[in-house]
Amino acid sequence: MLDIKYELTTSPKQKPAADDPLVFGTIFTDHMFMMNYETGKGWHDARIVPYQPIVLEPSAMVFHYGQEMFEGLKAYRGPKEEVLLFRPDKNIERANNTNRRLCIPEIPEEDFLQALKAIVKTDADWIPEKPGTSLYIRPFIIATDPFLGVRPSDRYLFIIILSPVGPYYASGLKPVKIWIEDEYVRAIRGGIGEAKTGGNYVASLKSQVKAHDEGYSQVLWLDGVERKYIEEVGAMNIFFKINGTVVTPMLTGSILPGVTRNSVIQLCKEWGVPVEERRISVDEVYEAAMNGTLEECFGSGTAAVISPVGELRFEEHRFEINGGKIGELSQKLYDTVTGIQLGKIQGPEGWSVRVDE
Ligand SMILES: *Cc1c(COP(=O)(O)O)cnc(C)c1O
Secondary structure, X not given: OOOOEEOOOOOOOOOOOOOOOOXXXXXXXXXXXXXXXXXXXXXXXXXXXXXXXXXXXXXXXXXXXXXXXXXXXXXXXXXXXXXXXXXXXXXXXXHHHHHHHOOOOOOOHHHHHHHHHHHHHHOHHHOOOOOOOXXXXXXXXXXXXXXXXXXXOOEEEEEEEEEEEOOOOOOOOOOEEEEEOOOOOOOOOOOOOOOOOHHHHHOOHHHHHHHHHOOOOEEEEEOOOOOOEEEEEOOEEEEEEEOOEEEEEOOOOOOOOOHHHHHHHHHHHHXXXXXXXXXXXXXXXXXXXXXXXXXXXXXXXXXOEEEEEEEEEEOOEEEEOHHHOOOHHHHHHHHHHHHHHOOOOOOOOOOEEEOOO
């Protein structure tokens, strides 16, 4: 059990108005959780303090060698005003997998969960009310040793900040256009692709800018060796429904194992929809699009939940999927996952966790 000290704000901020669009990641709540680590002392000094800037040495290791990790999940208000987290155990498990890969000390699972519940409970009145809105939770750890040598840091800061967010698609679920990247790659097996860390994102910026300039909203990555097999989208995993079977790239080490991905696979299996986790080449997808067996394509991730794909572009080929409309399975998955998140539908055991229990 963490002994969390509370220093609550004496000047609460103005909360966003009910009709505020709550643009993703722009508004932050009154408080944040913080905890320090030092070699020999372990994780210590858990506290909830007013949201504020942090002071670091310019030589802090995170600025130079990128030793940092992050997570992303959401809190929702259920039908009885209870505050719910969606599968936080999966995020915590993944956080510690990331920590191990990046030589960051692990956080005991029960302490992590306690911290999540405590900060969300503290700022629960920041959870927006309108349909499709939620409170985005961003836990992260940074290496703070003031040292320019390359080695794992001896000091870290674990912080959790909260941000009220609007629906990902302001005007309802809308298919996106995706650019299949054939020049740059995001990650390779044995690298850090399966870790949730900033380094993977800085590697993606150049392609993202290019895709945006061409009118595409996101990049679909191919494997870093043969540039032939599909990996994932910017911050989403990817699914194809081909001839009745749902296919998604298997986790080989270069793909981020999404909690939403795992949930989609489990729901499809429960519904008796055949699911295959395997290698899938861009040629196979192209062929399926050409012969009419590519029925649906969608991305999965915490931000958008399910994001139908209406168009793929590969080299000079553009192909429309399902007439640019939302597929039946995509819609059913979206309705079911969001229904479970909001406590309107009973999901599998442990998928919905109350912060006050
Ligand atoms: C976070 C993330 C995802 C989606 O994971 P969820 O747990 O479903 O939100 C997919 N790809 C990348 C690169 C990510 O960082």
